[in-house]
Amino acid sequence: MARLELTQLPAEVVAFVEDLLGGALVEFENQAGGFSQGTAARVRTANGARGFLKAVHREGFEGTYRLYEREVEILSLLPRMARVPQLLGSYAQSGWLALLIEDVAGRYPDTRADMHAVLDSLLTLPSVDAVPGLPDVAEDLAPALTQWDRIDAGYSAMDDWAVSHLPLLRAASERAVEAASGNDLVHNDLRPDNILIDAQGAAWIVDWPWAARGALWYDALLFVLDCSLIDPTIDVEHEIASHPVFRGVTDQQIDAVLAGFASYYVYQADQPAIKVPQSLREHQYQHARVILEWLERRWSRR
Structure with a gap:
C-alpha cells in the first residue's frame, strides 16, 4: 500500500x-x-x-x-x-x-520465542482502571461478530464443512461479545505488524487506536492465530493450554470468539475492495479459512 x-x-x-x-x-x-x-x-x-x-x-x-x-x-x-x-x-x-x-528500534515477531515474548508482555499491561474513559470492547465487536445471518454457501471462504455447520457457527458466535468482554486493558488489534521485538527480545506493542476494556485472553487468542499464519507448525491448542494468559478460559469461550471472527472475515472477504486495499480482502479471506479449519479440528475432537 x-x-x-x-x-x-x-x-x-x-x-x-x-x-x-x-x-x-x-x-x-x-x-x-x-x-x-x-x-x-x-x-x-x-x-x-x-x-x-x-x-x-x-x-x-x-x-x-x-x-x-x-x-x-x-x-x-x-x-x-x-x-x-x-x-x-x-x-x-x-x-x-x-x-x-517515541521510536522503537525493532523488528516484527517471526519466531515462537517472539510469540511467547508478546504473550508475556500482555501480562504486564496496567489495570484498565488506570486508563479511564476507554470504550468497552463490545462497542466495536457487537456489529462485527454477528454476520452469519448474512452468509450463505456462495461466499468464497465457505467450504462444505462450514455450510453444514452454519447453525452451530451462528449459535456459537452469539456468545462472542460476552466471551470477549472483561475488565482488562486490551489492544484490540494485536497483529504481528503491530509488535516490535527489540535487541533484547522484549516485545513492544504499537498502534493503539482500538484499545478498549475487555478480556486479555481474547487479544492473545487472535495474536496466536496470526502467528499460526506465519508459522503453520505452531500448535495453537498447546499454546492455549500452556500459557498463563489463557488460564481459566473455557472451550466454549474460545469457540465463541473464533466463530464470531469467522463470520466477520467470511463476510468482509467478499466485499468490494473500493475504499480498502485488495491486500486487506486477501488477508480477511486467509483468516476466514484458518479460523474455520481450526474450528473444524476443535469440534471434530468432541
Missing part, C-alpha cells in the same frame, strides 16, 4: 516534527505493514533525535484520519509503560493530523 511521502506533507507538519525533536529533519523512512493510509515513517533530525511520524489529510482519507485521531486520544490516556511507545506530541491544523510517537 502506498504511503504519503515526505514531499506530500505540508511545511507545517515538517516544522511540527522539527520543533518537537529540536533539529532539522534529515531522515524519513516509511514503514511497510498495516492497512491504513497516510504517513507511517521513522524520522531522524540532524541532532540525532528520532521519532515515529503518522500524518494524513482528512480529505480523501477520512477513515485513516479518524484512526489517527483516536490513537492520539488513547495514547494520551495510557500511563507510561515500559514497552508501549509514548506520544511525543500531535498537530491538527488545516485538515492535517500528525502524531509523533
Whole structure:
C-alpha cells in the first residue's frame, strides 16, 4: 500500500516534527505493514533525535484520519509503560493530523520465542482502571461478530464443512461479545505488524487506536492465530493450554470468539475492495479459512 511521502506533507507538519525533536529533519523512512493510509515513517533530525511520524489529510482519507485521531486520544490516556511507545506530541491544523510517537528500534515477531515474548508482555499491561474513559470492547465487536445471518454457501471462504455447520457457527458466535468482554486493558488489534521485538527480545506493542476494556485472553487468542499464519507448525491448542494468559478460559469461550471472527472475515472477504486495499480482502479471506479449519479440528475432537 502506498504511503504519503515526505514531499506530500505540508511545511507545517515538517516544522511540527522539527520543533518537537529540536533539529532539522534529515531522515524519513516509511514503514511497510498495516492497512491504513497516510504517513507511517521513522524520522531522524540532524541532532540525532528520532521519532515515529503518522500524518494524513482528512480529505480523501477520512477513515485513516479518524484512526489517527483516536490513537492520539488513547495514547494520551495510557500511563507510561515500559514497552508501549509514548506520544511525543500531535498537530491538527488545516485538515492535517500528525502524531509523533517515541521510536522503537525493532523488528516484527517471526519466531515462537517472539510469540511467547508478546504473550508475556500482555501480562504486564496496567489495570484498565488506570486508563479511564476507554470504550468497552463490545462497542466495536457487537456489529462485527454477528454476520452469519448474512452468509450463505456462495461466499468464497465457505467450504462444505462450514455450510453444514452454519447453525452451530451462528449459535456459537452469539456468545462472542460476552466471551470477549472483561475488565482488562486490551489492544484490540494485536497483529504481528503491530509488535516490535527489540535487541533484547522484549516485545513492544504499537498502534493503539482500538484499545478498549475487555478480556486479555481474547487479544492473545487472535495474536496466536496470526502467528499460526506465519508459522503453520505452531500448535495453537498447546499454546492455549500452556500459557498463563489463557488460564481459566473455557472451550466454549474460545469457540465463541473464533466463530464470531469467522463470520466477520467470511463476510468482509467478499466485499468490494473500493475504499480498502485488495491486500486487506486477501488477508480477511486467509483468516476466514484458518479460523474455520481450526474450528473444524476443535469440534471434530468432541
